[in-house]
Amino acid sequence: MESILTNRRRIAGRNVFRLRMEHLEPRRLLAAMTQSGLSLEDMRDEISGQFSSATIITHGFQLDGAGDSLIPLADAIVERNGGLLVDFDVNTDGGPGTFDLFESVSKTGSELVLLFDWGDASNNDSAGWGEAAGDALFSIAVGLGIIAPAAGPANTTDLHFIGHSFGTAVTSEAVERLAAFEIPVDHLTYLDPHDFDQSRLPIDGSQDLDTLGLPRINESPVYGATVWDNVDFADVYYQTNPLGFFSTNPGGRPIPGAYNASVTAETSEASFPHSAVWNEYYLASINDPSSTTGYAFSSRIDNAVDRPEPRFYGSDQDHDHTPDAIVNRDNGMPNSTGLDANGLTSAQITAGRWAPAWNPQINNAGFAFVGNRSSEVPGWAFHSGGGNAEITPNPDAALSLQSSNDSRTHNWTYIPNDIALLDYDITIPISTTGGSLQVLIGDTLVDSLAIDQYTSLERTLAANGGLTLSSSIGSHADSVNTLTFRLTNSPSDNANITVDEVRFAHEITSPIRPRIIVPAAVATEHFIASVSDSDLTGTAIIFEALSDATITATTTNATPFGRSLHIVDADQKSVGSRQGNSVFAEVQSGETYAIVSQALTTDQTITLQSTGGDTSLTHLAPTNIFEPTDTNANGETTAVDALRVINELNARSNGNDDPNRTTEPFLDVDGGGFISELDALRVINYLNARGHATSEPIEPEPPTDFLATPVPFTPIQTQTNAATPPTTQPYIDPVETELISRPLNATPPPLASTGRPASHLQTATPKESRLEGEADSNEDLTSPLASSEYSLEPTLQPRVNSRTLRR
Incomplete structure (x- = not known):
């Protein structure tokens, strides 16, 4: 472990010196730089059609500006297979990161190696950074054209993910997102996975990486690095050499579902065994064509060694950091009692392949995580995100926009192809006047909401609990973009506008064939059973207003994309304003409306209330507004x-x-x-x-x-x-x-x-x-x-x- 000064990173067009702490290794690159400082879009165009396989490499804990620590590994793979090396660098001064392109000078090939940088986030003494980095890595891979989520299992790029230390949890988060889109991963390699809190080591506990993965033990998360169900082969190389009296040597551990190999003995003489797992053991397997382990299992190379079956238990495994509920640490064998108590078997632990728990949504949408400094917000900093708008403190954390030009931009994020809207909750004090809330996707202004033009109902909701607004995604679906919220033209420096719970939403369209229910009373609580008929698009309660009133419909359930409930008029046009899971609408006497619940796979309860009283709404609506000829509302006309x-x-x-x-x-x-x-x-x-x-x-x-x-x-x-x-x-x-x-x-x-x-x-x-x-x-x-x-x-x-x- 030595302290060195390096000036190899080029940031914002100038050289800067950064202090870094790491094991010394060669810095000579065999690949030649052909492009530098490219944007995400420009790099995508540059490499398009030039690769058929991709290796994505992620480092562990590093100091600011030290995200290139694994570049010898990336360089060795490019030279072994031939092809391109894309080096992504975070801009530590803020703003978008940049990409440098290197090309093998010794061998022609179709391999693409992406070296991912999350150095500035990796040393934050707070939680949320591992998932944010994994989300950004996934989005960058999409933005570069390495993967196409909309194609799902039809993706043909042969993928190999490699992560070291903290980077194994980041890699796991990226691979989980691929699993959610059913994108196959051929090979997953974890090098000394340090996804847990090890005593005497700083940062471990505050990063909370072990809350991200599966399986859960005693109903609590204990793993950050996971082998998901889209992975064909996973291998893990780890060491458990002691910390020593003065040294700080993080350890690793076996991961369920992988072929696990302890390299404790092989790295015991290294000055820093934790780094030696990659820069000595695994790097050697890349450079040595005769190796029978490590990179010898790669599908890229000629005469690859047969891949072994998953191996987790055994006397040759070091389970110093494995939860004792699933293993007897003394002999490395299964803990049957603990497994039974958790509804698990030793076969399940050995095989792994957990189903993804992630839904395609915006990372840190509710600003629950904030970094060491108010300007550093997971999901909203380092990977093309940032801004001067700060976050209000917990427990009601939100983005605070106080004066003109206050803004905050989310990192690159993938917008799924079935998303139509961007939903978000805002609060605006009644005393706030003037100004506009602007919403941008990339550089495109998609909404400009003049505060003085809100209706009285909207202002009331915005001042009391929040108003849910929607902005159209437009043509940005199935793309990677940033998301920006900013305040303009505010006459005050104390506007106190907040933005919270930013999320993707599906378009709510008028149902083609909803299930109609006819209750005895409308303004009351209704139980809505789940819909199993795939032809049905939801459930509707049609009613007539007998007096002018404001009605509220609240649901106990929602889809992952929210917006499971809305109110339509007789023309099936959505009316009203939303606040979380509630919809508010002003209804007029003698008019017909309907409460429409989207088709859900779980039961839900909808509560309808009216300021006109329980008898101000009647089920005796004159017309079935969804299918007028179906007078008995059974879904068919006969x-x-x-x-x-x-x-x-x-x-x-x-x-x-x-x-x-x-x-x-x-x-x-x-x-x-x-x-x-x-x-x-x-x-x-x-x-x-x-x-x-x-x-x-x-x-x-x-x-x-x-x-x-x-x-x-x-x-x-x-x-x-x-x-x-x-x-x-x-x-x-x-x-x-x-x-x-x-x-x-x-x-x-x-x-x-x-x-x-x-x-x-x-x-x-x-x-x-x-x-x-x-x-x-x-x-x-x-x-x-x-x-x-x-x-x-x-x-x-x-x-x-x-x-x-x-x-």
Whole structure:
């Protein structure tokens, strides 16, 4: 361990001297530099089409500006195989890092070696840097064209990842992201993985690298370096030489799922055994064609040695730093008791291959991690990120924008191809006026939000708990870019605007075929069962507002991309403002709306509240806004949908227009504001068009002065039973929960409460016959208005002599 001064790094076009602490090794490069100081985009263009395999190398703990410590390893691989060396350097003065390109002068080949620099982050005495660096490494690999997440398993670049010390956890984070996109990794090498807190060593505990990986032991994370399920072969070389009295020699350990080899004896005489694992043992296996270990397992080389099976347990393994719950440290054999207690087996530990836990999201989106200095924020510094805006302290950490030109930029990040929006939460004090919050993706301004133009509801939310906003990703999906938030034109130096929980979101579109539920009451709590039908795009509760009010819908669950809940109007346009998992909207009396939950694989509860009171919203909406011809809301249009309209008209025309009778929902098919023959005709024409594709059904439009004077109709009957008398009308008995045939002229019994709380409909088992004369296979059996347990008890006084439905 020696202290040296080096000036080999070129930063921002000038040479600077940096103090570095590391083992001395040769600095002569065999590859020749051909380009220097390139941007990510320029380097991508420079190397495009010139490689078929890639090796990605990541160093461990280093001082600022010392991120090139493993360049002899990278150089040796380029010279062994021929090809290109891309050296990424962090700009320690802030701003984007740069790329230097080297080319082998001794051998032509198609290998690309990427040397990744995270030196300035590796020595921070705080958490969050390992994952942030891994996220940046993944994004850089995408940005250079080494991998294509959208292609998933179809990626063809042969990948070998190599990490040393702390860098094994960074490498693991990058490989986990590839696993999330099902991108295969041929070879993963961990050199002396130091992904744990070793006593007497600084930085270890505060970096918290052992919280990043799998498996978990006693419900707590204990590994930072992991062999994920997209890895074909993994090998680990580690040493456990003692620290000594004065020296600080970090140790390594075996990793579940890898072929583990202790090189403690081979490195025991080195002045710094921790570095000797790479600069003596593994480097020698690259330079020596006759080696039978280390790089001899690489698929790149001719006459590669057969790869061994994973090996974790055994007397030849040194488990000084392995959790004792899974191993007997005295003999290296499995701890059966500890494994059983954790639901694990020795075979699982040996094989590894854990499924990724990461979802494609923005790193440190909620600013939970902050570095040693306020300007150093994991995910928002060193890898093209940075800025002058600081982070408010925990527990409510957020990005603080105080005055004009305050800004903060996120590191390079990959925006998945199915992402449409960037969501974020902002708070704005009521006293703050003027200024604009700007959002940039790369150098493109995608949103400029003038604070004075927010609605009163938005300002209220922003001042009380936060307002969730969305900015369009536009054409930036499936790209690597930075994300910037900045304040402009602020008349004050104390604006106190905060930005928090920055995240990707899917576009919410009007559902094509949601599952419709019809609760007894709208403004209450609703249980929404998970949707297993892949054709369904979610669940909807359609309702009519009976008074002007502000409504709130809150869900207990959300997708990884949030935005699982929204409110739409009768035109299926999203309305309202969001605050976390809640949606707020101002509704107008007489208008139809719907609460729409995206299809989820888990159950959820939605709570609806209205400032107008529990009876200000009714389930008796006049029209099914998602499929108007589906009057019983069972997801299909059948003859029964026309029958319901006709029977309603007959009930009125035959003197049964009981002033206390409540019209059922969804019978105003054409949205004209009343129920008429035209509504039934709309359904019949739809069925004719579906059954006779060449026909052109007439779609009559009612005259503007049309009054809904019912005309007696004979109810449509199904043709499955000719003996069925055409004198029956369906109605729902909420107590018996079955469809009953009843004479048309008979008065339906009063609607009664089931005594159950308003909640998601529990579908009843279909009876053998629901409608007299109707076959068992009738499509309408699943209709919530015909065969489900629910109450149609009104939540307000029924309308008197209601012959029309007013919108």
